[in-house]
Amino acid sequence: MDKQIKHLLDLYKEKRFSQIEDIPINKMLRIDSETVTKVIKKNYSYLICTCQSSGKTGHGSFCRHKQFFIVFPILKLFLQRIDKLIEDYTKYKDCKLVPSVDCYLNDLNNLKRVK
Secondary structure (H helix, E strand, O other), rough: HHHHHHHHHHHHOOOOEEEEOOOOOOOEEEOEEEEEEEEEEEEEEEEEEHHHHHHHHHHHHHOOOHHHHHHHHHHHHHHHHHHHHHHHHHHHOOOOOOHHHHHHHHHHHHHHOOO
């Protein structure tokens, strides 16, 4: 499982994804050279991927592209918040200010909350 998580993080960090023209990211996303599309029907939704492994078994398969499509919003939010904290702490360091442990704990607890 750790290998899969590392791979998904690498996809994000290496920016191996892109938005497709004017289509919202939560509807369609290009990952590497494959395209994942979210299809919404009356009472359900499913993902379609253009990769070969997805084509062999139909809609039920769960390729790495579909996995990334699902975790992308979480990764994006979480890593943006961490980058902001790093930026803030770097400013503290440059000003030679030392935040209290309570400040760090508060920031870590805020990471757990969705705002």
